[in-house]
Amino acid sequence: MGKKILSAVLILISISILIACNESEIGVFYGLAKEEKVKNYALPDHCTSESIVKTGGYLYVAASSVYKKMAEGGELDWHKIKSPDGYHNVTEMGIANDTLFILAYDSDEAKPYLFSGTGDGTWEKKDTSTIEKTISRMRVANDVIFITDRDGHLYYSNDSGSSFTQDTSLEDSKLFSTSTGNFDLVYGGGSYYLNAQYKLYRGNPGGWTEFTPTHDGKIWKDKEDVFLRLYYDEGDDRLYTGDNSGYIYAVDSPSGASGTSWVKSDSHARSGMGLQGLVVVRVPTSSGSTRKLLLAGSGVNSGRGYFIVDNPRTSERKYLDPEPPRNRDYTTVLSDFYDYNAFDLSKAAINYFFIDEYADGTNFDLYAMTYGYGVWKNTNKGGYERGWNQE
Amino acid sequence: MKNINKKLFLLLILFVFISGFLFAASDDDEDDDIDTYVESYSLGDQMFFINGGVFIPLFFFDKSGEVMDTNLTLGGNGSLCWQVFLSNHVSLGAELGGMFALSPNKRVLYMIPLMVKATYWFRFYPFEVPISLGLGGNLSILEEAAHIDFIAKPSIGFYWNFNEEWAFGANATYWFVPQMYSGSGKVPESNSMFGNFMDVSLSVLFRF
Numbered sequence: 383m384g385k386k387i388l389s390a391v392l393i394l395i396s397i398s399i400l401i402a403c404n405e406s407e408i409g410v411f412y413g414l415a416k417e418e419k420v421k422n423y424a425l426p427d428h429c430t431s432e433s434i435v436k437t438g439g440y441l442y443v444a445a446s447s448v449y450k451k452m453a454e455g456g457e458l459d460w461h462k463i464k465s466p467d468g469y470h471n472v473t474e475m476g477i478a479n480d481t482l483f484i485l486a487y488d489s490d491e492a493k494p495y496l497f498s499g500t501g502d503g504t505w506e507k508k509d510t511s512t513i514e515k516t517i518s519r520m521r522v523a524n525d526v527i528f529i530t531d532r533d534g535h536l537y538y539s540n541d542s543g544s545s546f547t548q549d550t551s552l553e554d555s556k557l558f559s560t561s562t563g564n565f566d567l568v569y570g571g572g573s574y575y576l577n578a579q580y581k582l583y584r585g586n587p588g589g590w591t592e593f594t595p596t597h598d599g600k601i602w603k604d605k606e607d608v609f610l611r612l613y614y615d616e617g618d619d620r621l622y623t624g625d626n627s628g629y630i631y632a633v634d635s636p637s638g639a640s641g642t643s644w645v646k647s648d649s650h651a652r653s654g655m656g657l658q659g660l661v662v663v664r665v666p667t668s669s670g671s672t673r674k675l676l677l678a679g680s681g682v683n684s685g686r687g688y689f690i691v692d693n694p695r696t697s698e699r700k701y702l703d704p705e706p707p708r709n710r711d712y713t714t715v716l717s718d719f720y721d722y723n724a725f726d727l728s729k730a731a732i733n734y735f736f737i738d739e740y741a742d743g744t745n746f747d748l749y750a751m752t753y754g755y756g757v758w759k760n761t762n763k764g765g766y767e768r769g770w771n772q773e
Numbered sequence: 774m775k776n777i778n779k780k781l782f783l784l785l786i787l788f789v790f791i792s793g794f795l796f797a798a799s800d801d802d803e804d805d806d807i808d809t810y811v812e813s814y815s816l817g818d819q820m821f822f823i824n825g826g827v828f829i830p831l832f833f834f835d836k837s838g839e840v841m842d843t844n845l846t847l848g849g850n851g852s853l854c855w856q857v858f859l860s861n862h863v864s865l866g867a868e869l870g871g872m873f874a875l876s877p878n879k880r881v882l883y884m885i886p887l888m889v890k891a892t893y894w895f896r897f898y899p900f901e902v903p904i905s906l907g908l909g910g911n912l913s914i915l916e917e918a919a920h921i922d923f924i925a926k927p928s929i930g931f932y933w934n935f936n937e938e939w940a941f942g943a944n945a946t947y948w949f950v951p952q953m954y955s956g957s958g959k960v961p962e963s964n965s966m967f968g969n970f971m972d973v974s975l976s977v978l979f980r981f
Contacts, residue, residue, distance in 0.1 A: 409964030410882070410913045410920050411952045415833050415841040417876050 418771050425449050425460040425773050427756045432734040433475040434749055444475035454740045464503035476522025479542050485520050498543055508543040523569035526587055530565055534558040538587040551590045570614030573637035575621055577609045595631045595644035602646055613660035624657025661735035678732035814858040819981050822854040826974025828872040833966045848874025850972045864892045868907055886911040886924045899934045911950050925949045940978040947971050
């Protein structure tokens, strides 16, 4: 009888141990080998940010305050720099002519104002009196500062914020009807590209033409879908954007006359998953490296997704086949991101990717900006499904 | 990497030194007066060990042979071992152990090996030098991640016999833990790693 009881106990213990083995998606020893010590205690772990820029050998992040650290793996870690006196909640940031530009709210958080600075904590408030309505959003591209107001009007400054001109060249002089519309703007290949929520434009400040993806002469998206982030890949001279139904749109040589041949992927996400993080990364291979598009998506009811797509230059419509993870639920993939300190990137919605290219031309760090889960860095050049550490 | 090479080098020196010592000692045994020889142990004599000491992480390597740091601190380990003598020089038994060490972010790695252990005893009264090999299973736990792997633990000890029942000594033990993933589960095959560790422990031995 005693032997039987002992056997039963041993079997139960064995079963419980085997069950416990299935709760992780990363190897025990592998996780230890890849773990990096958290050195930074300044950048909040639960901050929200989509603004990260690099200038003068430093990286800057706008996450309510402005945080700064040495770029390219330098020793000086994140530290907070002083906000403009009487202002806080820095929401957006950009660089023009090697100068930082931020939007910071006044003390009652009623309105954001534009400031410029050199990253040492001294700020100059810019005169934005020509912008009649309350400022809403800001993007800086090719040293031109673009600002929208709460009514969706677009303004630009090409003199480092000394003066702003309203851009009336848009179809109805507005990007969108409210201040909450999606707005993004990038520069590449000699042209600017602008996301006005339901439409895309290309051109120059004061001279925009509609650039919404078309196919067989028709707008190539569902009426209700909105465009999210824009990404210009200089290496392939290709413009990418994603929508809130998980579709990717891409066009080669977007600034040229022939740059209207858009391709559209199959949906890379379940319904309602918007694609916000877009970046082309180098993935090492046995023969060197290959360039792949890294995507991150999120939705209110559709979880989180993260995936790499292969062969971004193929012109076939279905060229964007998901690579990893094959046969896996997109919502589970983010848990592959390595996490510690109880913070799990699988819970985070990534809204922006940023690459810090090293001067050596080969190394780079990849940063993921999130809603509410801080800033994450990936130094694992071999694969982007792992090797993430919270900054 | 330098640290790993240094550890390996020291380990190698340790084994070479001890092996030489033992072979020399074995030769001396042959010169002993066989008329005065009395067997110390016989079939059925049993021993119980309690061991505790320092756990020393060495290195990992993957299937391609790439060596990586374990990123672990020095840790602690302990074990309970029971053995029965099959002959005067050979004993066989089981060992249940445990260790802990910290990751760079203070996460705790636990490993719990359960092994069958065979030992050959060299004797230089009042000292004894056991050389053992333990084979079995090892449960590794790191927060929510856990895995059961094969483990091999060769070890060497040095004991002083206080009396017929009690002996005190120390052991140096190598831990080899191949942690293999098939890729059929959530963890990809590329996460397979070979763990290499050692421990140095003090030991109390009771014979009965």
